[in-house]
Amino acid sequence: MDDSEVRGSPRQGLTSATLGFFIGFAGVVLYGPVASEFESAMGLSGLALGLLVAAPQLTGSLLRIPFGAWVDDVGPKRPFLVLLGLSIVGMGGLAVLLTVFYPDGLTMTLYPLVFLFGSLSGCGIAVFSVGTTQTAYWYPKDTQGTVLAVYAGLGNSSPGFFTLLLPIALGALGLTNAYLVWFGFLVVGTIAYAAIAVDPPSFQLRDGGLDAEASRERAKEYGQELFPGGDAFESIREAAAIRRTWVLVALFFTSFGGFLALTVWLPSYWTAVHGMDAQSAGALTAVAFTLLAALIRVPGGILSDRIGGEVTAVLSFVLVGVAALAVVTTRNYTIALWATISLAVGMGVANAAVFQLVPKYVPEAVGGASGLVGGLGAFGGFVVPPVLGVFVDVYGTAGYATGFAVFVVLAFVSVALSERLYNNQPTIAADAVPADD
The missing domain is CATH 1.20.1250.20 (MFS general substrate transporter like domains)
Known part of the structure; x- marks a missing residue:
């Protein structure tokens, strides 16, 4: 494999991982900031409301483990796109549901669907473990603390921004249009990640035909010091x-x-x-x-x-x-x-x-x-x-x-x-x- 075939740079790896994490992690607050709208429309009990606002965390937490492990087999870009793609499906389903049924038709009978779409939207939260690995494999050991702090700090800020913006969008656009805008943001953000994301050098070299050992040795020439550990x-x-x-x-x-x-x-x-x-x-x-x-x-x-x-x-x-x-x-x-x-x-x-x-x-x-x-x-x-x-x-x-x-x-x-x-x-x-x- 020629040197020219290894694309990207550490900065590009960090930027794309942070962008993807920021986009996906916003799903934490999918329902929370506008919970009162769903509560009044569907007549939710306290328990049902608690389950609904927590729905994105169900997938967003548990999927971190298998998808984080999957990175070591295929590189970070594919798991990232699968999780963001599932999130798009969830957000799209929710947008369609609100377009058709909100406000008068959004009754408790639709609660399972609202919960399901919320859980799917939460898949984007799980990209944390994938992006952490993407960032770590691009940078040398002595810079890990700084780059991971940048990645986690900026990515973790998205729920705060969306907690601010979603109620504003609700007042200006209404509930349905607010989620349609969020759906558009998620699609555009995923496309942007797909366009700029690059797997770390060892994965690119391995995909280019080198075996695991040769790809590790060659990747060291590009500054990669951390590798999958078995x-x-x-x-x-x-x-x-x-x-x-x-x-x-x-x-x-x-x-x-x-x-x-x-x-x-x-x-x-x-x-x-x-x-x-x-x-x-x-x-x-x-x-x-x-x-x-x-x-x-x-x-x-x-x-x-x-x-x-x-x-x-x-x-x-x-x-x-x-x-x-x-x-x-x-x-x-x-x-x-x-x-x-x-x-x-x-x-x-x-x-x-x-x-x-x-x-x-x-x-x-x-x-x-x-x-x-x-x-x-x-x-x-x-x-x-x-x-x-x-x-x-x-x-x-x-x-x-x-x-x-x-x-x-x-x-x-x-x-x-x-x-x-x-x-x-x-x-x-x-x-x-x-x-x-």
């Missing part, structure tokens, strides 16, 4: 057999799963408890929680390196618990606002701390552990909102605030688990550094 699914199975992996999954369930859950639930909380309109509730959620929690992860990673991931996790989860307790016990707007900001800081920093601990506690299967922690931990974004909805069914409007007791409990358990890790630290730390989420 059977990815075997690494997952090995990590699953280690108890410490499941402790880290539980911690990430609270921090990142909690982040996803509150991103879709907070707009309903601000609307129901504090009487805000959908646009104001979306803006407040985006600025005070979603964007802040995403951006705070970078300094959270620095803090974890300096004082240790265990200590950082304990402090972060204590902050989460105190803030959640404040929401439960007061209806004061100012206190609730500061509690929301504290939740964002606590969860954002905890996200960085948990992944800092992965190579330390599961050095024998870092890749598999990262997949399980990232995928199953994110599953909290699907599990928690329906539980919050049950509080609404039981306590009425007050349940939107009382339900934060869930986070008090999760934070307490997470503090105990983090302290246990701290008191049982391994004597030898791993050298590998996993991808930040």
Whole structure:
């Protein structure tokens, strides 16, 4: 294979991965910012509403694991396009459903279809694990922290922007047209990714006819230092057999799963408890929680390196618990606002701390552990909102605030688990550094 046949550059790999992640990850807030529209049109209970706003997280979390592993076999571009393509199918189905039935015909009988299309739209969320690998394989080891922070930070910001924009689009265009515009954005963004994305050098060389060993050696000439490390699914199975992996999954369930859950639930909380309109509730959620929690992860990673991931996790989860307790016990707007900001800081920093601990506690299967922690931990974004909805069914409007007791409990358990890790630290730390989420 000639040198001229290796296309692209590290910057192009990072740019395309970040673009694809930004496009797909926006699906986190598919229903959350306009949940009141679906609630009133379909007459949803609290549990049904919680399940609906969490629908994208069902696929967005669980598909991270197999698609992240698939990258090592075929390269990142194909898995990326499959996930974004499934997301297009879901968004297109939702747009057609709204065009035909909204508002008068959108009844509870269509709930299974609305949930299905939401789940399909959430497939784009799972591109995180694919884009992480795409970025990592393009860059040398000594730049991984910086480039992955850029990738994760910019990509993670899309739910915040869409939480801001969707209610504005709702007011200007109406619900159906707002989703039609989103569908167009998703299609154009996927085409843009397909046009500029390039697989890392070793995959291009392998596709050009070189065997695995020759492609690795040749790819080093183009600056690639990280390569697939064997059977990815075997690494997952090995990590699953280690108890410490499941402790880290539980911690990430609270921090990142909690982040996803509150991103879709907070707009309903601000609307129901504090009487805000959908646009104001979306803006407040985006600025005070979603964007802040995403951006705070970078300094959270620095803090974890300096004082240790265990200590950082304990402090972060204590902050989460105190803030959640404040929401439960007061209806004061100012206190609730500061509690929301504290939740964002606590969860954002905890996200960085948990992944800092992965190579330390599961050095024998870092890749598999990262997949399980990232995928199953994110599953909290699907599990928690329906539980919050049950509080609404039981306590009425007050349940939107009382339900934060869930986070008090999760934070307490997470503090105990983090302290246990701290008191049982391994004597030898791993050298590998996993991808930040």
